[in-house]
Amino acid sequence: MDFDRYDRIRPIRWQGDRLSLLDQRRLPFTVEMVDCTDSDAVARAIHDLVVRGAPAIGIAAAWGAVLAGQGVQAADGAEALVRLGPALDRLKAARPTAVNLMWALARVRRALAAAGSDWLAVLSAEAIAIETEDLAANRYMGALGAALIAPGSGVLTHCNTGSLATAGFGTALGVIRAGVAEGRIERVYASETRPWLQGARLTVWELLQDGIPATLIGDGAAAHLMKTGAVQWVIVGADRICANGDTANKIGTYSHAIAARHHGLKVMVVAPSSTVDMDTARGEDIEIEMRDPAELLSVAGTRTVADGVEAWNPVFDVTPAGLIDAIVTERGVVTAPDAARMAAVFGAKIPG
Numbered sequence: 001m002d003f004d005r006y007d008r009i010r011p012i013r014w015q016g017d018r019l020s021l022l023d024q025r026r027l028p029f030t031v032e033m034v035d036c037t038d039s040d041a042v043a044r045a046i047h048d049l050v051v052r053g054a055p056a057i058g059i060a061a062a063w064g065a066v067l068a069g070q071g072v073q074a075a076d077g078a079e080a081l082v083r084l085g086p087a088l089d090r091l092k093a094a095r096p097t098a099v100n101l102m103w104a105l106a107r108v109r110r111a112l113a114a115a116g117s118d119w120l121a122v123l124s125a126e127a128i129a130i131e132t133e134d135l136a137a138n139r140y141m142g143a144l145g146a147a148l149i150a151p152g153s154g155v156l157t158h159c160n161t162g163s164l165a166t167a168g169f170g171t172a173l174g175v176i177r178a179g180v181a182e183g184r185i186e187r188v189y190a191s192e193t194r195p196w197l198q199g200a201r202l203t204v205w206e207l208l209q210d211g212i213p214a215t216l217i218g219d220g221a222a223a224h225l226m227k228t229g230a231v232q233w234v235i236v237g238a239d240r241i242c243a244n245g246d247t248a249n250k251i252g253t254y255s256h257a258i259a260a261r262h263h264g265l266k267v268m269v270v271a272p273s274s275t276v277d278m279d280t281a282r283g284e285d286i287e288i289e290m291r292d293p294a295e296l297l298s299v300a301g302t303r304t305v306a307d308g309v310e311a312w313n314p315v316f317d318v319t320p321a322g323l324i325d326a327i328v329t330e331r332g333v334v335t336a337p338d339a340a341r342m343a344a345v346f347g348a349k350i351p352g
């Protein structure tokens with residue numbers, strides 16, 4: 001596969017003294033970078049969804065740690081870890097659900113704790129490794145996931161899981177790219193993903209850059225589409241996969257999984273092992289991010305709801321493992337996931 005043909009979008013660009021982030025709040029009509037010159041600016045960018053997507057926010061946080069490191073003097077990594085601790089905590093607190101954020105910062109802390117006087121170089125090397133490993137994982141998962149899809153299939157995806165949400169190529173969107181390239185996927189549908197519209201604003205735009213036509217549907221049209229028989233797989237990303245396979249992902253994923261089971265479709269979750277959290281036993285234990293209800297009161301900046309109306313805005317939900325047919329990771333595919341099958345691939349705990 002000509003990965004470069006698919007992999008032109010780079011939302012995270014390290015510039016040596018600042019981190020340039022593609023402002024995903026402005027896409028698709030405005031392509032604009034936001035320059036972060038310190039770690040707190042990166043934390044704000046993660047919270048404000050300038051950069052979003054579980055793997056992408058982990059990568060951004062790792063570069064945020066490098067920015068924090070550039071601002072301190074320390075004899076070795078252990079001393080640097082003490083001085084950087086508050087900044088790393090503020091990065092970790094930027095969003096609660098995607099475990100990649102916590103995983104990346106735990107990796108950074110571990111690298112620093114073992115580093116000598118060259119700790120800043122070690123820190124930068126860790127950020128580079130986190131980013132390059134994610135890209136390699138996505139390309140490998142693309143092949144693994146595509147192999148599960150019979151030629152002539154239609155797929156539905158939710159939210160955005162592509163180059164905008166990762167180091168490149170994407171997770172669920174990586175499987176879709178590979179499946180299209182191999183002639184296995186004939187029809188791609190993307191649900192708009194209210195309220196932030198990652199599907200309508202990002203996914204269909206991203207696929208358009210690749211010359212992959214995708215049909216946008218309203219979130220409420222998913223079950224009706226499944227009923228037509230046009231779709232055989234629902235393929236989504238993840239923000240946190242528990243030890244029993246329960247999976248937190250963008251709000252609306254759970255509804256799609258219920259409808260898929262009802263209509264005999266299969267559900268594939270695609271995520272790198274940095275999204276697997278073997279320390280969280282089951283979905284009920286995941287903190288679901290509640291964002292400003294005001295995000296529900298407007299569309300693209302235009303107020304659509306009368307004053308005085310209350311709104312409830314959880315931005316993730318949990319799909320129980322029993323509704324998932326395959327979890328595709330770079331460590332292997334877990335079919336019919338449960339605690340035993342997850343442990344067989346990931347062991348009792350993932351270093352992170």
Ligand SMILES: CSC[C@H]1O[C@H](OP(=O)(O)O)[C@H](O)[C@@H]1O
Binds near residue numbers: 162250
């Ligand atoms: C490969 S991205 C994984 C995951 O992150 C997205 O959430 P958000 O846009 O709020 O950062 C979405 O849940 C994707 O499926």
